[in-house]
Amino acid sequence: DTGVSQNPRHKITKRGQNVTFRCDPISEHNRLYWYRQTLGQGPEFLTYFQNEAQLEKSRLLSDRFSAERPKGSFSTLEIQRTEQGDSAMYLCASSLGDHPQHFGDGTRLSIL
Amino acid sequence: QQPVQSPQAVILREGEDAVINCSSSKALYSVHWYRQKHGEAPVFLMILLKGGEQKGHDKISASFNEKKQQSSLYLTASQLSYSGTYFCGTALTGYALNFGKGTSLLVTP
Numbered sequence: 001d002t003g004v005s006q007n008p009r010h011k012i013t014k015r016g017q018n019v020t021f022r023c024d025p026i027s028e029h030n031r032l033y034w035y036r037q038t039l040g041q042g043p044e045f046l047t048y049f050q051n052e053a054q055l056e057k058s059r060l061l062s063d064r065f066s067a068e069r070p071k072g073s074f075s076t077l078e079i080q081r082t083e084q085g086d087s088a089m090y091l092c093a094s095s096l097g098d099h100p101q102h103f104g105d106g107t108r109l110s111i112l
Numbered sequence: 113q114q115p116v117q118s119p120q121a122v123i124l125r126e127g128e129d130a131v132i133n134c135s136s137s138k139a140l141y142s143v144h145w146y147r148q149k150h151g152e153a154p155v156f157l158m159i160l161l162k163g164g165e166q167k168g169h170d171k172i173s174a175s176f177n178e179k180k181q182q183s184s185l186y187l188t189a190s191q192l193s194y195s196g197t198y199f200c201g202t203a204l205t206g207y208a209l210n211f212g213k214g215t216s217l218l219v220t221p
Contacts, residue, residue: 004153031207042114042199042211043154056208091153098206100144103153 002026004104006092012110013082020078021107025094032075033101034067035091043091043103049075079109087111113138115202117212124190124219132185132215134200143176143183144201144209147194154199157185190219 005024013019025032031050035043046065047057052072060066064082069075079086089108093101115136122130134143142161146154160176160183171188187194197216201209 033207033209035209040213042201042214043209045208045210048207059208098142100156100159101201101209102156103146105153 004092004094004102006090006104006107008107009105010108010110012112014112015082015084017082018078018080019082019109020076021090021092021109022074022076023092023094023104024074025092026102029094029096029102030072031095031097031101032069033093033095034075034077035093035103036061037089037091037106046077082109082111084111113202113204113210115200115210115212117198117200117215119215120213121216122218124194124217126192126219126221127189128219130187130190130217132187132198132200132217134183134185134202134212136181136202138181138202138204140176140178140181141203141205143174144203145174145183145185146199146201146211147196148199148214149196157198187217190217192219192221195219 007022033048034046037043049069064080067077089106091106093103095101118133144159145157148154174185176183197214199211199214201211
């Protein structure tokens with residue numbers, strides 16, 4: 001069990017640029033989740049996949065946010081035309097069905 | 113949908129006990145407790161499903177009152193390593209967790 005891996009750990013970009021984050025879940029986990037966490041707050045649910053199917057995406061923050069999990073393994077979260085308010089920690093978690101979600105260390109996004 | 117946690121912050125001396133509460137206005141499928149240290153990922157502590165079952169390991173336990181939609185996390189004989197921010201995550205269905213704002217716990221020598 002190598003844990004949930006996220007890359008990059010830090011991303012600094014200029015406003016208006018597109019960014020993409022990668023998440024590699026625990027290998028036997030079929031569910032993958034994306035959360036956003038801002039300072040002083042708990043994680044905020046964005047979307048989740050069961051295998052390759054994205055079963056909930058209504059809570060993505062805007063149409064600038066999109067996620068994929070093409071082969072049911074790793075996932076990517078893309079933010080287009082980044083804004084200052086997108087600065088946050090983006091966390092990925094995975095689980096085996098309804099079992100507990102295990103989080104990665106996150107990608108910290110800073111918008112200049 | 114965000115659960116309400118109390119207290120917001122607690123300072124303990126090593127060996128003292130603490131209780132952290134989490135309440136929801138909606139019927140819950142499950143409650144998940146996590147601890148997060150600064151700059152690190154949230155670490156899973158325990159999950160409670162409908163049924164009021166109390167779970168625990170070592171000196172950390174939790175309960176879930178389904179009638180009141182409230183959960184409590186009990187930390188006994190606290191250790192320095194217990195310091196961090198504790199979050200409850202509530203699930204209305206089987207997947208999305210709604211997290212509270214967290215309870216900051218500091219254990220001092």
